[in-house]
Amino acid sequence: FHAEWLVGFLPSHCARVFAATKPNMTENGLGHRERVLNVDTMNPNVKRIEYAVRGPVVQRAVQIEKELKEGVKKSFTEVIKANIGDAHAMGQKPITFFRQVIALCVYPDLLEDKFPEDAKNRARRILQACGGGSLGAYSASSGIEVIRQDVAKYIEKRDSGIPSNPDDIYLSTGASDAIVTMLKLLTAGEGKTRTGVMIPIPQYPLYSAALAELAAVQISYYLDEDKCWSLDVGELRRAVKAAREHCNPRALCIINPGNPTGQVQNRQCIEDVIRFAAEEHLFLMADEVYQDNVVVELASFHSTSKCYMGECGFRGGYMEVINMDPEVKLHLTKLVSVRLCPSIPGQALLDLVVNPPQPDEPSYATFIKERTANLHILSEKAKMTEQVLNTVPGIHCNPVQGAMYTFPRLTLPEKAINAEQEQAPDMFYCMKLLEEMGICLVPGSGFGQRDGTYHFRMTILPATEKLKIVLEKIREFHKRFTEEFS
Amino acid sequence: FHAEWLVGFLPSHCARVFAATKPNMTENGLGHRERVLNVDTMNPNVKRIEYAVRGPVVQRAVQIEKELKEGVKKSFTEVIKANIGDAHAMGQKPITFFRQVIALCVYPDLLEDKFPEDAKNRARRILQACGGGSLGAYSASSGIEVIRQDVAKYIEKRDSGIPSNPDDIYLSTGASDAIVTMLKLLTAGEGKTRTGVMIPIPQYPLYSAALAELAAVQISYYLDEDKCWSLDVGELRRAVKAAREHCNPRALCIINPGNPTGQVQNRQCIEDVIRFAAEEHLFLMADEVYQDNVVVELASFHSTSKCYMGECGFRGGYMEVINMDPEVKLHLTKLVSVRLCPSIPGQALLDLVVNPPQPDEPSYATFIKERTANLHILSEKAKMTEQVLNTVPGIHCNPVQGAMYTFPRLTLPEKAINAEQEQAPDMFYCMKLLEEMGICLVPGSGFGQRDGTYHFRMTILPATEKLKIVLEKIREFHKRFTEEFS
DSSP states (O other): OOHHHHHHHOHHHHTHHHHTOOOOOOTTTTTTSOOSSOTTTSOHHHHHOOOGGGSHHHHHHHHHHHHHHTTOOOSOSSOEEOSSOOTGGGTOOOOHHHHHHHHHHHOGGGGGSSOOHHHHHHHHHHHHHSGGGOTTSOOOTTOOHHHHHHHHHHHHHHTTTOOOOGGGEEEEETTHHHHHHHHHHHOOOOGGGSEEEEEEESOOTHHHHHHHHHTOEEEEEEOBGGGTTBOOHHHHHHHHHHHTTTSEEEEEEEESSOTTTOOOOOHHHHHHHHHHHHHTTOEEEEESOOOSSOOSOEEEEEESSSTTTOOGGGOEEEEEEESOOHHHHHHHHHHHHTTOOOOHHHHHHHHHHHSOOOTTSTTHHHHHHHHHHHHHHHHHHHHHHHHHHHTSTTEEOOOOOSTTEEOOEEOOOHHHHHHOSSSOHHHHHHHHHHHHHOEEOEEGGGTOOOTTOEEEEEESOSOHHHHHHHHHHHHHHHHHHHHHTO | OOHHHHHHHOHHHHTHHHHTOOOOOOTTTTTTSOOSSOTTTSOHHHHHOOOGGGSHHHHHHHHHHHHHHTTOOOSOSSOEEOSSOOTGGGTOOOOHHHHHHHHHHHOGGGGGSSOOHHHHHHHHHHHHHSGGGOTTSOOOTTOOHHHHHHHHHHHHHHTTTOOOOGGGEEEEETTHHHHHHHHHHHOOOOGGGSEEEEEEESOOTHHHHHHHHHTOEEEEEEOBGGGTTBOOHHHHHHHHHHHTTTSEEEEEEEESSOTTTOOOOOHHHHHHHHHHHHHTTOEEEEESOOOSSOOSOEEEEEESSSTTTOOGGGOEEEEEEESOOHHHHHHHHHHHHTTOOOOHHHHHHHHHHHSOOOTTSTTHHHHHHHHHHHHHHHHHHHHHHHHHHHTSTTEEOOOOOSTTEEOOEEOOOHHHHHHOSSSOHHHHHHHHHHHHHOEEOEEGGGTOOOTTOEEEEEESOSOHHHHHHHHHHHHHHHHHHHHHTO
């Protein structure tokens, strides 16, 4: 066949054709003038984004790991990362059934091999729903129809039969993708009519980052640390009233279970929030929250990254939209079409999460055993974290009720608060903890906190023995830090 | 363990707690007032987006498929989709080695089974580079380091040893993700200083959609259909000069091989484009193009979706940035961090594409056989498509040199052009072709075309026998359509 075909199709050959290109222009052509794209000319909204979860402390942690590999001597031999909710990286094992089904989908020749029959049936069912029977085909933009049906059934079952419509389900790349899409749809107006979005403080910085990127107005409402990070409608009212002076509040985001704070709001609270959103005419965006008899517009988000499965790397997730204007839904569908579709292995994994092995299937016993074990370990680690941290003078840790995070409060000595002009005091603290102890946490300032209070976020995910070390090292460091700056 | 734990961790239980929530507000609370989010209040930039590849013709095709399933009688028994570059959906088989390695990574117990040793070694190497040795862990935001090194080596080899820096490589979710990210970075200013971006007409509508979303200015330059869709620097000059009157042109996008047009630009042309970009101080964005001695700022994009592998569903890809301002690169890294990371199975697949089996490895022979077969079939189908379409009076088809698309020009009768007020004439044509023949193509108006010219885009991906049917049906339909409106 033709050589042009190789050029056109094989990237490794295609580009060679141009490889000898020599534009032959003035030397150092670039050095003599400013770049097209520089910090002064780049998108100012992007410049304003802050993203602490992968910020300076984490970047320094990566450097230290390299230094350790190169033989640099430190008082510790490894960096323990408790900065991100990444269960598998911390040693949690994948659920066998999930991985068997995905492997069968990836390489269907394995259907001839020794695998449990239910795993094979599940793989056949997913492949049948894929274009050309391959995980390598695009799906509909909102995701594979069969999987959206499974998600709807899962929601229905969870909510005691209240119907859920597969057409309201959009599969996504993790939950982040869907949250950004919803915020994008909601953003409009200029100046005093610019869209405002209410988010909790502390918050997961995806929200503040997306709002900065969209130049939407962030409306902060504070969670009450003294009441285990509870959400108070009085505070919502205060925040929305103040915001109406300078923007158009249009949406309310609630994160439950909390991130970074790890609390679970009670039913009464969620009811109050729904009433508040209806009264104030706000679109409700809810991480993992759901309710029936909904009289507000709502989008809820879920992903395969957390819970007992912890499969972050597959980037699976979904969003359910409720009471969305049908015309807006057409625009939403168009908007998600531009990215074509979420990863198909991620979609397949989501299907298994919403539709796990059933009691009469051969994989059920192992599945329940693995899931229970994962949950049990998390529960133990949550209790241990709370107990140990609360024995340290100057650290106060609320109960870790949900999610896999804790956001303990630090009492820092005055000198430490005044010592560093460039860094927030808790950034200074976390950076020093990393340098001296090899423990990587995220400073509270990256999530927002009441002025004059200091926190860090840590995950409870490191293996039990490692988590013990982490907690002991924090105890030792906090004592030393307090003495040094007193 | 505690019941709260189930609430916190198990989504199926977590949400039940709230399921009985009854806000008990006025009935039809929603019916009595406007929704928060409606077409008047939604993001106007999103409203302006158009995305033909998954537009009305495709949506109607999905409906027709459902109708056929339900037993509705039509003159055809299946819809053949030639609207999207989705190789596997059209029956192309995946490359065995790629799928073996991914299956081994997904379910490492298979490492004990009968698989080629090189596939096992490759899987072990990838898993070792993953957090916790699992595809289920997050990676660095720019992608797994080992894989970025492999991409850099691949580029170096392709370009005869000219070095490539892994720190300039960002792995992405397909190429779309990276292209949107770059356009986002480049967008700034208001009114006459608003960023303008030069894109070819016809173009792949991802570009126009992203520019609409960002409210950046689209600067159209026309490809020359009479010269096989070649790119002429004179036309670039005309377009940029006209644009400087009303915006700030800052970037030039070239799509090579062309989509939807399927041409490959020659080396001289690419050299001219590079000189033009340098002279006009434009940032160059290039689909699958690369060059050494670069004196412009450049981002190039690549994905696992096309070529002989066609693995769209894995959403793997990368971007290489060259001569990017180091400060801007920090912002780019932060921006991609907000989405955490691309799908890990997609990253793993990309690794295999840039680093395929080597001649001394056991899987090499099969790999080459499969790749050659895929390329050979594509080459044959491209020739057949061009030959058959050019026998139809009123259709003119340029040679299909690269990519897997063709964008033939239609001569439409006057009455058909004037008949439809609501639809573009080629939309009318494609919709009728779908209804009468069950063939799904995309109208040229979705990609842009010179005023008064009409086209459709079709992929050459359907299996050879199906492609023959597609081409015959188009021939028959075009004749009938011309008669009906003459």
